[in-house]
Amino acid sequence: xxxTRIAAIFDIDGTLITGDSLERIFVKYLWRHGQLNWRSxxxxxxxxxxxxxxxxxxxxxxxxxxxxxDAAHLRRLARECVELEIAPNLLPEAINRLRWHQNAGHFxxxxxxxxxxxxxxxxxxxxxxxRIGTEVEVEGRFLTGRIAGLHPYGAAKAECLMVMNxxxxxxxxxxxxxxxxxxxxxxxxxxxxxxxxxxxPRLRMLAENRGWMIENFACRKEPLLTISSF
Numbered sequence: 001x002x003x004t005r006i007a008a009i010f011d012i013d014g015t016l017i018t019g020d021s022l023e024r025i026f027v028k029y030l031w032r033h034g035q036l037n038w039r040s041x042x043x044x045x046x047x048x049x050x051x052x053x054x055x056x057x058x059x060x061x062x063x064x065x066x067x068x069x070d071a072a073h074l075r076r077l078a079r080e081c082v083e084l085e086i087a088p089n090l091l092p093e094a095i096n097r098l099r100w101h102q103n104a105g106h107f108x109x110x111x112x113x114x115x116x117x118x119x120x121x122x123x124x125x126x127x128x129x130x131r132i133g134t135e136v137e138v139e140g141r142f143l144t145g146r147i148a149g150l151h152p153y154g155a156a157k158a159e160c161l162m163v164m165n166x167x168x169x170x171x172x173x174x175x176x177x178x179x180x181x182x183x184x185x186x187x188x189x190x191x192x193x194x195x196x197x198x199x200x201p202r203l204r205m206l207a208e209n210r211g212w213m214i215e216n217f218a219c220r221k222e223p224l225l226t227i228s229s230f
Contacts, residue, residue: 014180067145
């Protein structure tokens with residue numbers, strides 16, 4: 001008997017929410033609450049230059065603006081931000097799909113390059129037990145601004161999923177993944193049921209060429225796909 005579980009992996013930015021990314025919403029929240037200052041932005045600029053020099057995204061891989069922040073206090077602010085500004089703006093159809101997978105007994109995973117301190121309260125809000133996000137190193141009580149471990153972006157998302165499934169408890173050939181960006185193509189190709197969700201032009205073209213499902217949760221009131229057929 002095959003006891004492996006079907007997973008449903010959800011990207012966040014552009015998939016469960018559109019417009020500003022979770023981290024950009026959080027940065028604005030921190031600024032308004034006096035947690036960031038011009039020194040923080042100077043750290044960010046230096047980190048951005050360093051990241052660009054090695055071909056990485058200046059924002060996605062750069063957490064230097066968090067250097068020196070009290071980790072426990074920042075987690076409290078992250079929880080407030082999710083509750084007040086992020087949760088109310090999640091896409092209803094995307095959340096309906098996530099709920100469908102939960103009701104079907106699938107193992108739902110949030111997999112995003114966003115900060116794990118944002119993913120943690122979001123996962124609790126959604127009733128999701130598994131998440132993979134970007135961890136920021138802590139020394140003593142304070143964040144260093146350096147990423148700890150793998151940064152789940154691009155091809156590394158598939159690598160993170162592979163590590164999570166190290167004991168082979170998930171049936172990835174029957175599993176689903178939802179993502180919006182061409183950068184997520186490695187993750188989508190790693191499962192049997194990839195869904196290009198609110199896809200950018202390059203991902204949409206790839207999905208059409210490969211026969212992947214295409215969804216648009218951002219603009220539609222009613223789903224185009226009858227998920228119960230799976």
